[in-house]
Amino acid sequence: MSTAPDTAAGAPAQPDAPRPGDPQKLPLFALLALATAVFITSLTETLPAGLLPAMSGDLGVSESATGQTVTIYALGTALTAIPLTAATSGWRRKHLLLAAMAGFAVANSVTAVSSVYGLTMVARFVAGVAAGLAWALLAGYARRMAPPHLQGRAIAIAMAGIPVALSLGVPAGTFLGKVTDWRVAFLAMTGLTLVLLLWIVAAVPDYPGQRGGERPGMLQALKVPGVPPVLFVTLVFVLAHTILYAYVATFLDDLGLGDDTDLVLLVFGAASLASIWIVGARIHRQLRQLTVASTLLVAVAAALLGVLAEHTVFVYLAAVLWGLGWGGVPTLLQTAAGEAGGDHADGAQAMLVTLWNVAMAAGGVIGGVLLDTAGSDSFPWTLLGLLAPVLVVVLYARSAGFPARHADAS
Template identity: 45%
Template structure:
C-alpha cells in the first residue's frame, strides 16, 4: 500500500494541451458572420436577374430577404434553447452546413417555392449563428481581451455590408446570379473545414446546471442592455432607412456617395471599439451615443450644407459602427460566456424588433411630417439609450470591466 503514493508521485504531471492561437478561430467566426449577412442581403441587389430566372416579379424576389429575416427572428430563441446542451463546434459546423445547403439549393433551383424553402432554412441557420458567434469569440480569449475578440467577430458584418454586397452584385453582373449563390455555398463549406481546424470546441451547458430561459432573461443588468439595443436600433433605423430621401430633401442627390461614406466610416468605428471595449467600454459607448445624437441634431438643423451632411454621416458611421460591439461586450459580461448564446438570441430578437419598428416609425414620419422631421424623431430615442447607459453603471455598464 505504501508504494501507491510513490508511484503517483513519480508520474509525470499532466498538463492540458496548449490552445491554438485564437486569431484564426476569430477570423473563421468573422467570416461566418460575413457569409450569413451576404446570404441574407444578396437577393436585394439581384432583383431583376433573379426575377427573370425564377419567372416572378421583383417584389416577390424582395420577399426572399423578408423570409430570411423572419425565419432568423422566429428561430433564434427556440433553436438556441434546443441546441444549448450540444458541443459548440458541432452546432457551428451544423449551421454552416445548413447555410451551404440553402445557398446551393438557391443556386440550382428553378422553382420560386423551392427557393423560398431554401431561404427559410438559411434564415434558421442564420438565427442560430447570430446567437452563438459573439459568445463563441468571447470564450476563445481571456476576459480582459473579450471586447477586442467580439469586435473582430462582428467586423464580418461590416465587411459584408460595405464590401460583400457590392462585390456579390458585381459577380452576379459578370457571371450570373446562380454562380454568386454557388460561391456562397462553397464559402460556407470551406468555413466548416476552417471551424474544425481552427475553432476550439467547447461543451454545451450541462442539463443539471442549465439555467431556464426565463432566469437568463432576468439576469441583473440584462434588461438595461436589451433596452439600449432597442432604443438605439429604433432611433438609428428610423433615420437610416430613409437616409437617401432625406439627403434628396436636403438638396444632395448623390445617394451612392452618402451610403458609401456611412459604410466606410463604420469600419473605423469597429476598429475603435476593439481598442476601447476592454478598457473604457462605458465611456466609449456614451461617447458613441452622444456623437449619434449630435449628428442627428446637425442633420436636422444644418443638413442642407453638403459638407455638414457628409461630415455628419461620416461621424454617424464611426459612432454606430462601434456601438454594437460595445453593447455586445456588455451583454456577454452580464450573462457570462456560458449563457451568452441564449442572451444573444434574446438580443437578436430585440434587434430585429428595433429594425422593423424603426423602419415603420420612419416611414410614418416621412409620409406624415416629411423627411425634415426624421432626425428630430430619432434624436429622443438615442438620448434615451444614452440615459439607460448613464444610469446602468452598477449592473450593466460599469465604469471599468469587472467592476459589477
C-alpha cells in the same frame, strides 16, 4: 461572468484549458474563421439594402415589399433562436456551427435563382433561422477559444466580421449587382460559405455542448439589475439603425444619389471598421463612455441627414459619423449583456440575440410603412426620436448595465 459550460447563447468566462506551452495567445486563424462566419451572417442580412431597386424589379413587387426580405430574415432569427438554442444545446459546438453555415449556403442559393417573391421570402426566413443558431453561438465560441484576459479581444476579432460586411461586403455586393446582376451577389455568398465550411473543418476547435438539463436562464437574467437596461438599449438602438439602413438605397435614390449608393456604403463601412478597432482597444476601460459616444455620433449623423441632406458633402460626412457610431455597437452590447448578466450571462446573451432580431424585423416593417406614408425623408427624424431614450437609459444605468466605473479585464 458565468462559469457554467458553454451554451449556444453564450460561453463561460473561463475557457477550456489552454493548450500546453501556448496559454497566452489567441488562435487567430480559428478566430478569423468565426469572423468570416459573422461576415456571411451580417452580409446575408443586409445585402438587400443595397440591391432593393433591382430586386424589386425582378421580383415584381414594390421596394417597400422587397425591404421585407430584411424583416423576414430577422423574424426567422427572432422566432427560432431560443427554441433552437435549447433544442441543440447538447450538440457539439463545431457540428452546430457547420450546420448553421450550411443553412446559409442553401438559403442564398435559393434567393439567387428565385424569381418568385414568396419563394424568396421563404429562403430569407431559412437564412434567418440559420442566423439564430450562428449568432447565439459565435460570441461564446470566441470567448471559449481565448485565455481569460484576452476574451474581450477574441470577441472583438470575431465581431469584426460585422463592420467588414458593412465596409466591404455591402458596397461590393451593391457594385456587383449594378455591373452584373443582383443574383450574382447572392451566388458569391454561397461560394464564400462553401470555402468557410472547409475552413471550419480544418481550423476551428470543437467543444462539447451543455450538460443535460442546463438551459439559458432568461427569466433569471431579467431579474439582474443591469440586464434590462442593456436589452432596452439593444432593442431601440437596433430598431433606429435598421429603419434607415434597410432602405438606404431608396433614401439615397430620393436624394438623387442612387448611383453613389455603393460609395456611400463604402464610406460608412470604412468608418465602422475604425469604430470596432477603437472599441476593441478600449472597451474594458470605457464601455460606458464608448456607448454614449456611439449614440451621440449616430444621432448627429441623423440630424445632418435630416437638415443638410441636399448637400452631398454632408451626406458623406453623415455616413462617416454613422459608421463611427454604429461599428462598435455589436461588441459593446454583447459585452455589456455578458458582464451585466454575471452568473446568468448565457440567458442575457440569448435574449440580446432575440431582441436584436426583433428590432431588425420591426425596423424593416416600420421603415416600409414610413416610406409608403411619409417618404424616405422621415427616416432621419424617426431615428433621432428613438435615440433620445437610448441615451437617457445609458446615462441612467451608471450603476449596472453601463457602469460608470468599469474594471479592466486584465
